Amino acid sequence: MFERYFTRLIGLLVLACTLVTAASLAADKSILLQSTTSTANSGLYDYILPMFEARTGITVHVVAVGTGQAIKNAQNGDGDVLLVHAKPAEEKFVADGYGVDRFDVMYNDFIIVGPPSDPAGIGGMEDAPAALKKIAEKNAVFASRADNSGTHKKEMSLWNDAGVDPTRASGDWYRETGSGMGATLNTAVGMSAYTMTDRGTWISFKNKGNYEILVEGDPTLFNQYGIILVNPERHPNVKAAEGQAFIDWILSDAGQSAIASYQLDGQQLFFPNAK
Numbered sequence: 667m668f669e670r671y672f673t674r675l676i677g678l679l680v681l682a683c684t685l686v687t688a689a690s691l692a693a694d695k696s697i698l699l700q701s702t703t704s705t706a707n708s709g710l711y712d713y714i715l716p717m718f719e720a721r722t723g724i725t726v727h728v729v730a731v732g733t734g735q736a737i738k739n740a741q742n743g744d745g746d747v748l749l750v751h752a753k754p755a756e757e758k759f760v761a762d763g764y765g766v767d768r769f770d771v772m773y774n775d776f777i778i779v780g781p782p783s784d785p786a787g788i789g790g791m792e793d794a795p796a797a798l799k800k801i802a803e804k805n806a807v808f809a810s811r812a813d814n815s816g817t818h819k820k821e822m823s824l825w826n827d828a829g830v831d832p833t834r835a836s837g838d839w840y841r842e843t844g845s846g847m848g849a850t851l852n853t854a855v856g857m858s859a860y861t862m863t864d865r866g867t868w869i870s871f872k873n874k875g876n877y878e879i880l881v882e883g884d885p886t887l888f889n890q891y892g893i894i895l896v897n898p899e900r901h902p903n904v905k906a907a908e909g910q911a912f913i914d915w916i917l918s919d920a921g922q923s924a925i926a927s928y929q930l931d932g933q934q935l936f937f938p939n940a941k
Contacts, residue, residue, distance in 0.1 A: 696725040697908045700737075700745035702816060703846035705891070706730030708866035708935050714924040718915050724908050732815030732846065740764060740894075743901030746909035748894045751816035751864075756892045765894035769917055772925050772936040773890045776820055777868060778881035779851075780860040788860075794884040795828035802830045805839040807859035811850045812842030816889075821862050824886065864889055866935035891936070893917070916940075 705711060706728055715726045729739065733750040740748045741764045748765065750756060759765045778788065778797060786806040788797040801808050810832070811818045825832050832840040841859060843850045847867045854861035855875050863871075868879070881887075893913055898904040915921045922938035929935065 695723050695908060696727060697746040697905050697912060698744070699726050699728045699747050699749060699912070700740045701728055701730055701749045702733050702736060702751060702891075703730050703848065704751070704817065704864045704867045705749065707846070707848050708870045709930070710866070710925070710928055710936060713928045714916075714921070717924050718912060718921070721915065721920070722911055724911060726912060730846075732811070732813040732818065734814030734816075734819070740896050743896070743903060746896055746905045747912055748896060749891060751889055751891045752819045753890055753892060755819070756894060760894060763900055764897055766897050768892050768894045769913065770939050770941060771891045771893045771916060772922075772938045772940075773888060774865045774936050775882065775889050776817065776862055776887040777865055777879050778860060778862050779854070779868065779877050780880045781858045782876050782878055783858070784880060786860070789878070789880045791881050792883040794824050794881055794887055797881045798824055798832075799828040799830055801860055802828070802832065802835070802839075805835070807839050807841060807857055808832065809841045809843055809850055809854040809857065809859040809861040811847065812844050813846070815847075817847060817862060817864060820887075820889070824862075827886070869930050869933050869935055890939075 711728050719725055729745065733752045733755065736748060736750050737755055737759055739745055749771065756768050760768050778794065786801045786804040788800050791797045810821060836842055841857065843853050845853070847863055848871065850861055851863060851871050852873055855873055855877055893916060895906065895909050895913055896904045898906040917940040922940055925936050925938045926934065
């Protein structure tokens with residue numbers, strides 16, 4: 667008698683747990699967004715994601731890493747949506763079947779910042795490769811993220827345009843942090859080094875000290891962000907409906923307006939340009 671009662675009790679407990687788990691899964695309207703340190707550190711997501719969540723009931727969990735790592739994570743199926751800033755790498759991600767489609771979302775620009783002493787004399791220049799070449803010629807200290815991020819990819823492209831391989835001076839005047847943008851800025855300020863950053867992170871950065879923007883305005887410093895749904899045919903665990911809902915919203919008038927309205931100290935950090 668007791669054994670029959672105990673067996674029935676266990677069965678009811680298993681059924682209850684199953685029902686609770688099923689209900690939890692049904693209620694789990696969330697996505698994982700693989701994105702960059704620049705978008706997260708700037709405060710953009712803290713500003714716009716509550717608007718999306720209030721509209722759709724979908725929670726967005728952000729993984730903020732360098733673009734290269736974000737792409738690698740998405741390739742492994744660790745994410746539903748990818749929002750980064752290295753267009754050639756993004757297009758390859760789609761071409762290789764890891765993503766569905768790529769869309770422009772917003773842009774800002776890169777800048778080169780440094781101490782007011784400006785030992786390489788690059789202040790006011792609008793030719794970024796020429797400025798980097800002067801830094802190399804003066805052996806002036808430059809802090810690089812060196813993390814395969816979108817910022818690092820752009821930096822290396824500019825060094826290439828300047829005809830300089832800075833990695834040959836690694837550990838000398840060229841210091842590789844292997845860190846995110848905020849940490850690299852802190853390192854640069856600490857050692858009175860030049861560095862390159864996206865403007866959004868710079869505006870939100872709290873430890874500028876007496877650092878200044880020294881190089882800006884070069885068209886090659888344009889910084890485009892794109893968004894991609896991770897391919898559910900490659901990774902069946904992808905929450906395609908919820909991920910597409912986020913993409914549709916951020917490309918919509920509402921999402922684009924939210925991006926445009928985000929400001930710090932009266933400065934707009936990102937400029938929407940979805941087509």
